Amino acid sequence: MSEALLEQQRLFDVQRELALELQALAQRMQQQVQADQQRALEAQRSAERIVLMLGASLFALGVAIGVAVTRLVARAERLLLLDKERAEAAACRDPLTGLYNRHGFEQARELLLRASPNGTPHSLLLIDRDHFKPVNDTAGHGAGDALLCRLAQLLREQVRSQDIVARLGGDEFAVVLVGLDAQRATDVGQRIRDAVADFSFAWGGRTFRLGTSIGVATFVAGQAEAAWSQALKAADEACYKAKRRGRGQVVVGAAAAAEQGWTAPASA
Numbered sequence: 001m002s003e004a005l006l007e008q009q010r011l012f013d014v015q016r017e018l019a020l021e022l023q024a025l026a027q028r029m030q031q032q033v034q035a036d037q038q039r040a041l042e043a044q045r046s047a048e049r050i051v052l053m054l055g056a057s058l059f060a061l062g063v064a065i066g067v068a069v070t071r072l073v074a075r076a077e078r079l080l081l082l083d084k085e086r087a088e089a090a091a092c093r094d095p096l097t098g099l100y101n102r103h104g105f106e107q108a109r110e111l112l113l114r115a116s117p118n119g120t121p122h123s124l125l126l127i128d129r130d131h132f133k134p135v136n137d138t139a140g141h142g143a144g145d146a147l148l149c150r151l152a153q154l155l156r157e158q159v160r161s162q163d164i165v166a167r168l169g170g171d172e173f174a175v176v177l178v179g180l181d182a183q184r185a186t187d188v189g190q191r192i193r194d195a196v197a198d199f200s201f202a203w204g205g206r207t208f209r210l211g212t213s214i215g216v217a218t219f220v221a222g223q224a225e226a227a228w229s230q231a232l233k234a235a236d237e238a239c240y241k242a243k244r245r246g247r248g249q250v251v252v253g254a255a256a257a258a259e260q261g262w263t264a265p266a267s268a
């Protein structure tokens, strides 16, 4: 082989090696690029996952906060309602005896009349303790308070659970006897009067016995509101009459008895 041909063959070999190396380099570079692309893709996916998770977490947090706030608001509303109901109930009660006060008494009486069929008679007893003042004067206000509580309890024991019992103020109490006419109400009044007379109250080495004066009146469901005012006035006058007649008596308002065709005794 001639020198020229040999030289050409070497050149050709070098060129082929170079081409192979270049091809290998190109392959490595392509692999590198692919690997980089793969990493970039994974990094992008990771970032997307993180954003997604972050979004989901924020959403869950938002939902949890929303639920917690809703529960808190509902709880606060319940507590407020409870407070309101307690305040309303307290506004209707005499704090000393736990009986209805005048306001609660009026509300209970209105509810009763709304619930009663027209024509149903109900009776009112106005009850005033006789000679209560000396208890305060001789044994002190604490004794007077304790006695009022005992009398309130005694009163509750003498009537039925559906009857409305109230302390209107001082030593004056009132009872609405549900569904009772004047005659039967007078029987209940006498029973109360006798129970109080039998009751003795001991305080600080002293014993007190009290009487009661009771006025009775009747009102009928379905009548105008004025009928209730008249019944109150009639019971008040009857109670006053009982005091004037010497106390310890049950007096029926004349109108209540006459309306029902019953002649009430002057005092019972």
Ligand SMILES: Nc1nc2c(ncn2[C@@H]2O[C@H](COP(=O)(O)OP(=O)(O)OP(=O)(O)O)[C@@H](O)[C@H]2O)c(=O)[nH]1
Binding pocket: 096, 128, 129, 130, 131, 132, 133, 134, 136, 140, 141, 142, 143, 144, 145, 148, 169, 170, 171, 243
């Ligand atoms: N302890 C106590 N006393 C009270 C209360 N409220 C009113 N009183 C007193 O109750 C008394 C009621 O007066 P009166 O009805 O005139 O006294 P009374 O001796 O029963 O007179 P008569 O009803 O005419 O027999 C007064 O002395 C008031 O100061 C109270 O909440 N507690």
